[in-house]
Amino acid sequence: MRTVAWLILGCLPVVLAGCRKAPESCVVTGVTVEESKGPSILLAVGIDREELRKLALEAFAAAPGFEVPAQPPRKGAPRCRGTVSLLDARLVPKGALGQVEVLLRLEVEPGEEQDVIGESVRGAEGLEPGEARASGFRRAIRTSAGRAARALSAALAESRKPDAEVIRDLESSDARLRELAVGVLADRKNVAAVPGLIARLLDPNPEVADRAVGALAQMGDPRAVGPIIELSRRREGAFVAQMVRAVGDIGGPEAEAYLETMSSGHRDPVVAEAAQEALRDARRRRAGGRGAGAGP
Numbered sequence: 001m002r003t004v005a006w007l008i009l010g011c012l013p014v015v016l017a018g019c020r021k022a023p024e025s026c027v028v029t030g031v032t033v034e035e036s037k038g039p040s041i042l043l044a045v046g047i048d049r050e051e052l053r054k055l056a057l058e059a060f061a062a063a064p065g066f067e068v069p070a071q072p073p074r075k076g077a078p079r080c081r082g083t084v085s086l087l088d089a090r091l092v093p094k095g096a097l098g099q100v101e102v103l104l105r106l107e108v109e110p111g112e113e114q115d116v117i118g119e120s121v122r123g124a125e126g127l128e129p130g131e132a133r134a135s136g137f138r139r140a141i142r143t144s145a146g147r148a149a150r151a152l153s154a155a156l157a158e159s160r161k162p163d164a165e166v167i168r169d170l171e172s173s174d175a176r177l178r179e180l181a182v183g184v185l186a187d188r189k190n191v192a193a194v195p196g197l198i199a200r201l202l203d204p205n206p207e208v209a210d211r212a213v214g215a216l217a218q219m220g221d222p223r224a225v226g227p228i229i230e231l232s233r234r235r236e237g238a239f240v241a242q243m244v245r246a247v248g249d250i251g252g253p254e255a256e257a258y259l260e261t262m263s264s265g266h267r268d269p270v271v272a273e274a275a276q277e278a279l280r281d282a283r284r285r286r287a288g289g290r291g292a293g294a295g296p
Contacts, residue, residue, distance in 0.1 A: 024078055025067040026110055026156060031056045031082040045089045045100075046134030052141065056084035056106060059145035065153035066108075083107040084145065087120070089137055097127040100136040106148035110156060115187065117159070119151040155180050163190050170196040175205040182208060186215030194221045201231050210242070217246035225254045240266075241274040248278025256282055 033049040033056075035042065042049060060082060061068035073079060088103035107118040123144030127136045158166060158180040169181035170193075182200060185193040197219075200212035213231070216224035225247055232243040244262055247255045259282065262275035 025065055026080040026108070027067045027069060027073040027077045028057065028060045028082055028108070029073065029079050031060070031084055034083055034085045036085070036087070041086050041089050045086075045137040046132075047086075047138060047141070051138075052084055052086060055138075055142050055145050056082055056149075058142070059106070059149035060108075062146060063149035063153045065156055066149065078111070080108050080110045083109075083116075086141065089140075091133060095126055097129065097131075099124055099126045100133065100140050102137060102140045102144055104141060104144040104148060106145060106152060108152050108156065110159070114159070117152055117155045119148040119155070121145075121148045121151070123147070151176075155183075158184050163188060163192065167193050167196050170200055175203075175208055178203065178205070179208045179211055182211045182215050186211075186218045189219050191219070191221060194219065194223055198224055198227045201227050210239070213243055213246050217249040220250050222250060222252045222254070225250050225252060225258070229254075229258050237268060237270070240268070240271045244271060244274045245278050248275075248282045251282045251285060 031053050033053050035049075042052060057068050060066040066080075067073075067077075083106070085105045086102060087105055088101075090101055092099050092101055101122065101124045103120060103122050105118060105120040107116050109116045121144040123140040125136050125140040125143065127133070154176065158169065158177070161169070161184075163185070166181045166184050166188075167190075169177050170185075172178050172181070178200065182197065185197060194216070197212050197215050201209055201216075203209040203212065209231070213228060216228065228243050228247055228250075232240050232247075235243065244259065247258055256279060259275045259279035263272055263279055266272045266275065
């Protein structure tokens with residue numbers, strides 16, 4: 001096992017019980033290249049599958065929390081496999097020589113019992129004088145893969161934390177860490193996280209607030225209905241439709257009363273239609289639950 005540093009230098013005996021080792025790096029045993037159906041984007045930009053695979057491995061090797069060993073991994077080391085996809089690549093007119101833009105997705109599967117973690121990153125690089133397009137695309141892919149691997153590293157580290165620590169991360173000053181914490185807590189469905197997730201509905205970062213709506217809907221705790229309804233009154237259009245569906249997923253008397261009002265009285269037809277559909281689904285689930293629990 002590799003040597004790790006103490007979280008607090010020297011860890012005095014009186015606090016030794018509170019110190020813990022950093023988790024081992026995940027050994028990347030390989031990377032699979034995936035391409036969507038249709039014309040090959042890789043072929044269009046002049047990069048082959050093996051080169052993309054190597055760029056992804058290079059990104060994992062440089063990111064904290066991952067290890068790409070030159071030799072077979074040590075026995076018992078945590079292992080993971082990666083997947084890389086070039087989803088889009090284009091040359092756009094910008095500046096004197098143009099600019100290449102890519103959309104790259106990097107995924108990692110930490111283990112058989114853990115969900116795949118993925119990150120999509122857009123990257124852009126201006127072409128240099130005399131530079132071939134393939135070279136510019138290669139630079140953009142390398143930069144994007146590096147950013148994606150670092151994001152996956154942070155997500156993997158968050159997924160390894162105990163619930164209490166992840167709940168504390170909801171109050172972090174780092175919006176990215178708050179967003180990761182919301183996602184982890186949604187998957188774990190620990191009701192102790194509900195108050196913290198409700199507080200994130202008012203997060204100054206809209207992406208964190210939107211993810212909190214989805215997390216609360218996934219958890220299905222009725223305490224979230226009122227706060228989500230209140231938030232919906234401050235939003236418009238597609239955001240309101242998202243919250244309508246979240247309220248419907250949670251269900252309950254308060255949710256159904258709100259959905260009835262929205263389905264018949266909201267001025268946006270998209271929102272009204274979403275409310276009608278959510279109300280039907282909520283009533284169907286309620287009726288099904290009542291039937292399942294009925295005695296002979």
